[in-house]
Amino acid sequence: MYRNYKRIFYIGSFFILSLILGFSNLFSLPKEAIPKATNKITVEKIKTSLSINLPKQSNKPTKSLGLVEKSNDQAFFKEIKIKYGQGLMDALLDSGAYRVDAFNAVNSLKDHFDARKIQVGQKINLYYSSDGSIDRLEMQKDFDNLIIVQGKQKNYSSVNISLPSQVITRHVFGQIDDSLFLAAQRNGLPQIIIANLISIFSYDVDFQREIRKGDQFEIVYERKLSKDGRSVQEGNILFAKLTLSGKEISLFRHTPTESGIVGYFHEDGQSSKRALMKTPIEGARLSSYYGNRKHPVLGYNRMHKGIDFSAPTGTPIMAAGDGVVERASWYGSFGNYVRIRHNGTYKTIYAHMSKYGPGIKKGVRVQQGQIIGYVGATGRVTGRHLHYEVYMNGTQVNPLTLKIPSGIKLNGEEFQRFRAVIENKNQIIMQIKSNILLTRALN
Numbered sequence: 001m002y003r004n005y006k007r008i009f010y011i012g013s014f015f016i017l018s019l020i021l022g023f024s025n026l027f028s029l030p031k032e033a034i035p036k037a038t039n040k041i042t043v044e045k046i047k048t049s050l051s052i053n054l055p056k057q058s059n060k061p062t063k064s065l066g067l068v069e070k071s072n073d074q075a076f077f078k079e080i081k082i083k084y085g086q087g088l089m090d091a092l093l094d095s096g097a098y099r100v101d102a103f104n105a106v107n108s109l110k111d112h113f114d115a116r117k118i119q120v121g122q123k124i125n126l127y128y129s130s131d132g133s134i135d136r137l138e139m140q141k142d143f144d145n146l147i148i149v150q151g152k153q154k155n156y157s158s159v160n161i162s163l164p165s166q167v168i169t170r171h172v173f174g175q176i177d178d179s180l181f182l183a184a185q186r187n188g189l190p191q192i193i194i195a196n197l198i199s200i201f202s203y204d205v206d207f208q209r210e211i212r213k214g215d216q217f218e219i220v221y222e223r224k225l226s227k228d229g230r231s232v233q234e235g236n237i238l239f240a241k242l243t244l245s246g247k248e249i250s251l252f253r254h255t256p257t258e259s260g261i262v263g264y265f266h267e268d269g270q271s272s273k274r275a276l277m278k279t280p281i282e283g284a285r286l287s288s289y290y291g292n293r294k295h296p297v298l299g300y301n302r303m304h305k306g307i308d309f310s311a312p313t314g315t316p317i318m319a320a321g322d323g324v325v326e327r328a329s330w331y332g333s334f335g336n337y338v339r340i341r342h343n344g345t346y347k348t349i350y351a352h353m354s355k356y357g358p359g360i361k362k363g364v365r366v367q368q369g370q371i372i373g374y375v376g377a378t379g380r381v382t383g384r385h386l387h388y389e390v391y392m393n394g395t396q397v398n399p400l401t402l403k404i405p406s407g408i409k410l411n412g413e414e415f416q417r418f419r420a421v422i423e424n425k426n427q428i429i430m431q432i433k434s435n436i437l438l439t440r441a442l443n
């Protein structure tokens with residue numbers, strides 16, 4: 001009982017104290033809104049302390065990060081999370097910060113972070129002094145950067161610290177029993193890498209029709225690890241191979257010197273990118289072919305001059321190639337409709353969409369793979385699907401049998417550089433494989 005009274009007394013006096021301090025703060029706003037940086041931090045110090053204690057995912061920090069010298073007066077700690085519709089300033093005020101502190105702390109972030117771009121769910125660690133002022137604020141901006149705001153007598157300054165990480169190379173291979181997605185998942189490939197894998201092969205492979213039981217995949221990709229090993233960020237695919245019905249398709253990541261644009265290339269130097277993708281949608285089922293058929297709504301035989309993909313409403317639809325949007329508006333029985341002109345020869349059209357992709361309107365330039373709309377059931381339809389047509393020199397052609405012209409091909413010196421890249425990747429794979437064999441032998 002006595003302990004409860006004591007607690008109430010303490011809490012009560014803290015509130016009164018903070019009220020008084022709060023008001024006094026309001027009346028003594030500093031003339032200089034943006035304080036000059038006062039902290040001196042040596043890189044050496046940052047590095048050494050980083051390797052000892054790094055980021056705490058727990059909600060109770062055992063120690064402060066220790067990245068920047070901290071004052072001895074840190075009485076309270078709070079971990080806050082940005083809520084929907086909340087700005088950084090609001091979040092700080094909600095957590096009990098004085099307005100002047102919150103204002104100055106947010107202001108001092110400017111050099112390293114645009115506070116208006118703060119995301120819902122962003123975590124922030126707040127350390128308060130016993131007088132209730134913000135002593136220190138820590139925010140991990142992204143995988144590689146931690147921002148620390150340190151306060152001293154109402155002057156705040158911020159530093160951005162690059163978090164050390166290491167890149168490891170992973171090699172994963174497996175057999176496909178059902179779909180590439182499931183096989184890759186079973187073998188421990190993260191979703192983002194699977195999506196990238198499908199995307200880089202989408203010019204060569206029709207994933208709905210060309211995958212057979214017994215096909216194989218192999219991939220080498222990078223993974224970034226924070227120094228303490230607690231957080232992970234998946235990186236680039238360096239190499240990937242699909243063996244489909246006994247036929248191998250290999251792709252290597254390479255950046256041609258001239259263009260500087262990274263891409264994936266076949267062993268012979270041929271870019272994996274085509275003028276048009278084989279299918280402008282992922283994870284859809286081909287539900288209607290090109291040719292004569294009984295029209296599902298009108299009921300009589302009619303030429304179907306495109307192909308239909310059945311997919312859930314809202315599934316993203318991609319531009320099949322680079323080009324300019326010629327039309328993005330309602331078009332009679334086609335419903336919401338987009339037409340893209342790719343070059344002098346090819347146009348593609350996309351119909352029945354539920355809505356258009358961000359920024360898609362007439363005259364806009366789009367890139368291959370960019371989202372131009374979403375699957376829907378607008379216009380004259382029996383159910384949600386994408387109706388897709390390819391025009392060649394003004395008439396519709398069958399997208400499935402179309403011989404699509406290829407993209408760039410590496411030659412001369414660039415091809416020699418690319419061969420070196422292949423050699424290097426092969427060595428990496430050999431090394432990883434021998435390590436696996438070694439560990440197996442040891443076990």
Ligand SMILES: [Zn+2]
Pocket residue numbers: 288304306307308386387388
């Ligand atoms: Zn159709």
